[in-house]
Each structure stands twice: as C-alpha cells, then as structure tokens.
Amino acid sequence: MEQFTNPDQYLLWIDQAIDWVQANILLGPILIQIAACLLAMLPALLLRPTLTSLLARLQNWKPLLHYAGFRRLFSVLPDLAFPLLLVVLVWVLEAIAVQTGYRHNILRLVASLLNAWIVIRLAAAVVNDPVWSRTIAAVAWGLAALNIVGWLDPTIAALDSLAMQVGSFRVSVYGVIKAILSLAVLLWVASFSSRLFEQRIKKVHRLTPSVQVLMSKLLKLVLLSVAVLFALSTIGVDLTALAVFGGAVGVGIGLGLQRIVANLISGVILLLDRSIKPGDVIAIGETFGWIQSLGARYTAVRTRDGTEFLIPNEDLITTQVENWSHTDVKLRLKIPVGISYNCDPHFAIKLCNEAAAKCARVQDNPGPNTLLRGFGDNSVDLEIRFWITDPQNGRGNIISEVLLNVWDAFKENDIEIPFPQRDLHLRSLDPTIRVEMSPTSPKS
Template identity: 40%
Template sequence: MNETPLLNLITDFVNDFRQPAILWQALVIVACLALSWLLVRQLREFLHQRAEAAVVPATPETLQRTDSFIRILTPVLAAMLLGIAQHFLAKFQSVNLLSIAIPLCTSMALVRFGFYVLRRIFARHGDISPTMLLLEKIFTVVVWAGMALYITGLWPELHVFLESIVVPLGRNKVSVAAILQAAVSVAVLLVLAMWAGTSLDERLMKMPGLHTSLRVVMSRMGRAVLILVSVLVSLSLVGIDLTVLSVFGGAFGVALGFGLQKIAANFVSGFIILLDRSLTIGDMITVGQFTGKVTQINTRYTVLLGADGVESIVPNEMLISGGVQNMSLSNRMIWLGVPVSLGYETDLDVIFPLLEAATAKVPRVSQSKPPSATLVRFGADGLDVQIGFWIADPENGTGGVKSNVNRAIWRTLQEHKVSVPFPQRELRIVGTPPAPLAGAAEGESAPSGTQP
C-alpha cells in the first residue's frame, strides 16, 4: 500500500496521542498563545498612552491603524514563539502538533495582514462595501485552502497536476500552474503598489509646507509610477518580454486618437488644473450651472459640494475650456446684497446707519469691510434700498447669512416703526352704472321661456 502525505500525517497524530509528549506540546501551544496575547496587550496599552500624552492628540484613524497593527502582530508573535519552542522540543520528542500550529498562526497573520491592506486601499474612510467583503472572503478561502494543502502535504501533487494541464497560446503552450503563478504575482504586486501609493498620499497630504495642488500632483504621479513599476516587474517575473508592449502601445495610441479623446483630455486637464494652481481643494467656484466647494480633484473629474449637500461631478475639460468663477482664488471675501423696500415717508438719513449697524452685528459678516446701505431706485410702491456686506467664508454658503441679515433688518424696522410698502390697487368705475330692473330690485325674476 502506497503511503500518502495525508496518511502519514494521520499516522503521526495517532502515534502522538498514544504518548504523553502530546500533553507537553499542547501545554507549549497554550503558553505561547497566552504569552503573545499578554505581550501584545501591554504593547497596545503603551502605544495608546503614548498617543494620548503626545502634544498633538492622535486621531481616531491613527488609533484604529494601531489596533489593526496589533491584531496582525498577535499571530506573528505566537508563530515566532512556537517556532522557538519547536526548535528546543524537537531534540527530546516529536513535535507534529507544533508543526501544524505554526502554519495555522502564520495563516491567521497573513489573513489579517491582507484585510489590513485591502481596507487601507479600498475602505480608507471606513465604508466597507459588499465588493470589499467579497474580496476579503475570497482572500480568506485562498489562504486557508493553500495552508490546508501545505499541512496535508498535497501541495506538490496539486502543482504537478496543474503543470500537466497545458493551454495553447499561439505557437507556445503554457501550463495552468504558470498562468496561476503569473496572476498571483501581478495581483500581489499591484495590491502592494496601491498600498504604497495610499501611504504616500496620506503622508503628502499632511505636509503643511507644500501647496495643496502640488501635494495632489505628487500623490497622483507617485501612485501612477508605483503601479507602472509593479506591472513591469510582475511581467518580467512571469517571463513576458517587455518589448511586446511596444505593439500594445501603438494600438493604445490609435484607440486614444479615435475613441478616448475625451478621457485623455480630462486626464491632461486634471494635471493642468493642479499645476497652474487655478483651483485648489476648498475653493468655492461656479462653472456653468454648478456652484459649490471643491472637495476632490481627480484625474478625470472634479467634485463640487453644493450648499444643499448635492455633489456635482464636473469633467476637468469643462474647467479648462470654459469660464470659471473662483470666489477664493486670491481673496476669499465676496460681496452680497439684500434688497429692502421702504415707504416714501421714511427718513433715509436716520434709518441707513441703523440698518448698517444691525447688519454688522450678524455673525459671518466681515468687520474689516463694514456694511453699506444704498438707495437703488424710486420704486412704484416705495424706495428700493440695498444693504451690501462682505463675508470671508463663501464655502459655508450664502443662504444662511442672508436670512440672518434679513431678520436683523426686520427687527430694526419694527423697533423704529418704519413701514414696509406693499402693492395696493384701487378700482374706480368711470360713469353712472345703469339702474337695476324693478323685478330685480324686489328680488323677483320671471322664468325664461314661460308665458304669464
């Protein structure tokens, strides 16, 4: 009877359970797990105390990142302790149970590390989508399946079986094992490159010495370079000749000239916007029918957050080719006006200073440039007056401050008994109306179509 690795594993376990050495292995496993948990717990408390005692308090994201690191460190430390214990116990007894416990801890560390990397890339703001959960499940299944094959000793047999399956690609033949190896290499390097790009992006965004647009440009270019290098390295590891990419480059250029002109234009426009610094994140702009605060400048589009909470996605080409009103390009202060109608009997020399003083007390109204009241025109029903004022935070909207100014004006007019005119219409009848009929005057009327 031919013995298989799985059968040998089962036989070794049966023999170990007949000996008291299995108890020592179980005791060592429990001790290593408990020791790793205690050490990691002490490290976690130390890091949290250090973060709380820092001059700049740690953000919740930093604390969450620390906890994620601790969760990865726990199985790693347990695997290291088990490896040390296995090295010493192997001189005196069998260590089959430890040989299984170490790969299990390693798999747990690998799964947690994969979760950490995936969430850092695709769920930076804490929003975990169903696609993200699916990726985590697939990664978990792959890791544990691979570890099960490794423990049972079936991995070499599976590799030989996959090598025997050949797929024809033109004049060459490629095994399924080579295809899977290439796919895994490309996927791993791409994920690592995207993780490095995310870390670079966060570090650049926290550098106060650089302009916001320059930080975004460096972040985009750094991420693109990392992804490009990872793709080239992965293709080289697989064995693909990089000179073949020249053919694909020519085809891509033709496709770009015919069908991807708009995408390329938006991509280039995004870098132009960032480099010339005409728009930065936080600016309040108006482009076409869209008005809002710039929250994102991506490679293809720019996101505007309106005062009503609606986000507008504006193509970058539209920001380059069309006119844009930037309310905070060189000076963040903007002027607003509130119209008011006053009665003709109002003394403007008295009421104007009162309205200006009331407007100046409204929050968000600039004190460096005081409000001013002006007579616009002599209206049909009253005097048309406008109260003008300046604000320094247009990104917070204008509806709220206008409402507060109107309320302050209304209270001032009520306190000083100033009338606000409203349209009145009089109906005049020219000439003498005809006298009513006698029957109609007495409330009688003859029915139509009847004979008396």
C-alpha cells in the same frame, strides 16, 4: 450492519490501528521529530511575553492607525506571538534536518499546519470581506495539505505542464495562477503604500492642497503601474513587447476615449495651475458649493443642501467658473431694499448700515455701505453692500440675518416698505351720463 454489532470486529480494528501506529509512528525518526517539536515549545513559551509586548506596541503606531485593516491586524498579532515563535523554530529544525539528510516529514507537517493557521488568522483580521477571507483560508489549508502529503511540488509541476504556446511566449496554468496571486498582493501593497504616502504628503504644510493632491495621484499611478509590471514579469512576459501594445492603446485612446483623456488632462492642468483646490467655494452654471476632492476624471462639489455634484474636469477648464476663494476669501454681498417715497432715505440708509453691522460675520473694515440705486415705480431703491471672509459658511444665511435686522429697524422707526400699486383712472366718452345713488328699499 453485522460488523458493527460484532465485538470481535472492534477488536480487529483496534489491533490494525495499533499495528499502523507501531509501523508508522513508533519509529525512532518519528519520535525524535515529535520530541524536537515539543522541545521547541519551551523557548517559544519563554520568549512569548517579550514578543507579545513588542507586538502590542504596534497598536500605538500612529502612521498606520488611520487604516482599519491594520488596526485589526495589530490587535491580533499579540495573540499570535507563541505560534509565530514556534513556527520559526520548527523551520530552523526542518532546515537542519534537510541539510543533514534526516527525515523531516513530521516537522514539515507541523510547520505547514502552523503556517496555514497563522495565515488564516491574519487574513481574517485584515480582509473584511467574508468571501475573500474564506477564499484565503481554503487556499492556505489546501497548500498545507499538499505540502503535508508531499504533493505540492508534483502539483506545481502538473499545473506547469498544462501550457500552450503563443508565439514565443509559453502560457501555463501555474503561471497564470502565480500572476494573479502576485498581482493581487502587489496591488494591495501599492494601494497601502500610496495611502501611507498620501498621509505623509498632507502633513507637509508648505505644499498647497492642489500640489498635495497632484503628488498623491501621480504617486498612486506610478505605484500601481510598477505593481502591474512586476506581476507581468513574474510570468516571464517580455516588457519590451508592451511598446507595440502601448501604440495600439494610444490609437484606441485617440479614437474612442477622447473625453476620458480630456478629463484626465484637464485634472492635471487644474492641479498644476491651482485655479481651484479642495476647500474653494465655486459656482459653475446652477451649481454653487465647496470643492470636496479633485479626482482624475471629475471634481466633487458639495452644496449647502448636502447634494454632491460630480463635475467633469473638462467643464471646469472650458466653461466660466466663479471661484469665490481663489486668491482672497473676502467676498462682497449686495442686498436690494426698497422704501416708500414718504420716508427719509438718509435715515433709512443709516438704519440699513446699523442693521448689517450687527451681524457677527459682516466685516468692520470695510464696514457696511448702503447706496441709493434709483427711483423705482413704487419705491426708492437702496442697496446694502457688506463684506464677509467666510463664504464657505454660506451666503443665504447671512443675507437672511441682515434682512431680518433691517425689518426690525424699519418697524421700530416707522420706515415703510412699499408694495406694488397702480392708479386706475376711469374715462367716459359720453359726458351726459350721470351716476345717481339712492338708498335701497326695504324688503317686504
């Protein structure tokens, strides 16, 4: 603790710092590099307004505005106009210094810091996950630090030396890291490209919805497969060796993944034959609803109460499916109605037709038609038939509306809706039994 209270110690530290600055910084090559970086700031400042306006226009680029990550990226780019220009100019100066054999350690330091800062800002804008954002920031600063001190190439060589031989294939730590990074970047690019192409495909109205989904799924599968193959090629994997691996995978699929493969193939068949498509109204088993999406393994069906069922594609192929909008959206509904035997069925039929015609969703051509279906135990059985063209809006609500109109019409015109009734006949085996009724005596 005495050295911190001794003024002479502080003077000694100051002298040592001055000597270090004179020996390492106040040198001709160092000062020239610092001056070059300062001069590079002038054209960067002059070109900054132009680049800022160009980058700001990207915020109105409609093809990419559907993705939140790109909206956040484009909102950050105008603020990075100056560092982007500066880092490009510093790269040019460093390349000139390398070609002329001049010292470029300060230029490399400035370029590394700018690169790390730009990458971190872009990653924070694009990556919404804080864990991945911090991971990218740590990797960027680590690479920048290694490049500043000149340890980047030795570190790569050291990681590459940590390797093991697997047959004729050499696996190193550096190769694995490079493959992981390449795979992550390529998968992100493939996923973004597939979403972009999917948006474009949906705008082609000449294609049916099922063909659009099929093309989108196939394109995404192809892009992801290409990304994986490119990532494997970056570490020197011989792609011809995948033929043997593919055969083994085929055997595994045939033995253990039969249902999964069946669902995948069924999904392709459904998309090709267009038996069902997004937006169709279907009924399968006890499930009735609208097809929300067609996936590779399942089909999402949403019911009127908001429940979403994930039905395996194989079930849609092997079981009976009612598609209410396959070739025509027109649908006929039938509602049973009973009237009393004391009422005029001709008049009741007229009232039923008028009640159904009052509903806006009921079609006028062909209009409602009520038939007499039979003579029941307690009522004359009628059946109201009418057509609708929007089954996706539900059938229970339109049936309820028609029945309410029928109820009002029957009440206004004294048409009785009977309820179940039974006649009870009492028989006695002894004809001498008499039944007498006498008034009860008052209580005392």
